[in-house]
Amino acid sequence: MRSYSLIAPAKINLYLEILGDHLSGEIPQPDGFHEMVMVLQSVSLTDQIDLRASGTDAIRVHCTHPQVPNDASNLAYKAAALMVKRFPDCFARYGGVEITIHKQIPVGAGLAGGSSNAAAVLVGLDLLWELGLTRDELQELGAVLGSDVPFCIAGGTALATGRGEQLDVLPALPNLYVVLAKYRSLSVSTAWAYTTYRQTFGDSYVRRSDDLEERRQHVHASPMLTAIAQRDGTKIGQRLRNDLEKVVLPEHPQVLQLREAFQQAKPLGTMMSGSGPTVFALAESQTHAEQIQAQVKGAIANSDLEFWIAKFNPSGIQIVE
Ligand SMILES: C[C@@](CO)(OP(=O)(O)O)[C@H](O)COP(=O)(O)OP(=O)(O)OC[C@H]1O[C@@H](n2ccc(N)nc2=O)[C@H](O)[C@@H]1O
Numbered sequence: 001m002r003s004y005s006l007i008a009p010a011k012i013n014l015y016l017e018i019l020g021d022h023l024s025g026e027i028p029q030p031d032g033f034h035e036m037v038m039v040l041q042s043v044s045l046t047d048q049i050d051l052r053a054s055g056t057d058a059i060r061v062h063c064t065h066p067q068v069p070n071d072a073s074n075l076a077y078k079a080a081a082l083m084v085k086r087f088p089d090c091f092a093r094y095g096g097v098e099i100t101i102h103k104q105i106p107v108g109a110g111l112a113g114g115s116s117n118a119a120a121v122l123v124g125l126d127l128l129w130e131l132g133l134t135r136d137e138l139q140e141l142g143a144v145l146g147s148d149v150p151f152c153i154a155g156g157t158a159l160a161t162g163r164g165e166q167l168d169v170l171p172a173l174p175n176l177y178v179v180l181a182k183y184r185s186l187s188v189s190t191a192w193a194y195t196t197y198r199q200t201f202g203d204s205y206v207r208r209s210d211d212l213e214e215r216r217q218h219v220h221a222s223p224m225l226t227a228i229a230q231r232d233g234t235k236i237g238q239r240l241r242n243d244l245e246k247v248v249l250p251e252h253p254q255v256l257q258l259r260e261a262f263q264q265a266k267p268l269g270t271m272m273s274g275s276g277p278t279v280f281a282l283a284e285s286q287t288h289a290e291q292i293q294a295q296v297k298g299a300i301a302n303s304d305l306e307f308w309i310a311k312f313n314p315s316g317i318q319i320v321e
């Protein structure tokens with residue numbers, strides 16, 4: 001087959017704790033990233049990525065979304081460039097690729113849209129070039145592109161540690177719904193969120209590698225993971241956490257107001273996703289989700305505010321049959 005279409009889901013963070021500096025190297029040193037404990041969840045808000053062998057020697061990206069670049073800075077392009085570098089024989093045999101991104105996931109939203117697009121290109125080129133890479137191999141390639149890319153390949157529900165690229169699969173949570181809301185004109189840079197967090201809270205970071213190891217060992221017994229193991233939506237909702245709220249909400253009062261409006265609407269729980277500014281609320285049914293959405297829309301009448309209702313998605317990148 002000379003073309004593939006893939007579905008690339010967004011993610012939300014049910015839990016995001018920043019432990020301190022991420023340490024790497026033979027004698028572990030801070031590398032500019034953060035050591036995380038996260039629970040990541042794919043949701044049914046998705047982009048579609050079409051890949052086509054172009055018969056030229058170029059990588060081309062097409063996306064009509066005004067905030068998405070069509071050049072080498074696009075994460076989907078970077079994914080294809082990485083595959084070309086790692087598998088030059090395939091590139092010589094199969095030639096270049098046209099990547100068309102049908103964007104529905106809001107951009108710069110804390111929903112990993114770009115990471116998921118990159119993940120789809122890795123999965124799609126593996127198919128197009130008949131490489132037969134394993135999921136682990138694809139995730140290792142993904143980690144070169146960004147901390148969230150390995151998760152986007154597998155999707156579902158996962159515990160992420162390290163920079164976010166060390167993954168443990170968690171039990172699926174099939175019956176939960178999520179209402180998402182974002183101000184169209186507001187985006188938050190992930191780099192800004194982490195840098196500001198470091199400037200504000202860096203003094204309290206865990207820095208020693210043996211202290212980090214001790215923290216990691218406690219992760220599996222955390223209340224959020226217990227709630228997930230029990231598939232208890234009420235407890236999951238009560239145990240949501242996102243440390244990046246501490247820098248994004250004071251900077252953007254309208255996001256704080258949105259989060260408060262969600263809280264008033266009696267969801268299972270509400271939280272900002274990742275580096276924001278998307279706020280989500282968990283619901284136990286489609287009806288519950290619709291009630292929450294209606295109440296928040298009533299509380300904040302602003303045409304800049306966009307809403308989505310999605311379900312928890314059990315998987316990551318899917319091939320369109
Ligand atoms: C915050 C999260 C939560 O899931 O997602 P988003 O809100 O971006 O979707 C992730 O940690 C974002 O992952 P991703 O978007 O892949 O980040 P990367 O490209 O690896 O890094 C972007 C920037 O964030 C910083 N960064 C990222 C991950 C990490 N563990 N520590 C960091 O300090 C990096 O220093 C870099 O400047």
Ligand SMILES: Nc1ncnc2c1ncn2[C@@H]1O[C@H](COP(=O)(O)OP(=O)(O)O)[C@@H](O)[C@H]1O
Binds near residue numbers: 110111114188190274
């Ligand atoms: N394929 C892509 N889809 C979305 N954004 C992209 C893509 N490639 C590059 N970008 C750029 O990456 C930045 C982050 O976008 P995105 O991945 O949507 O947000 P987040 O990191 O908050 O989840 C934006 O500035 C955007 O212009």
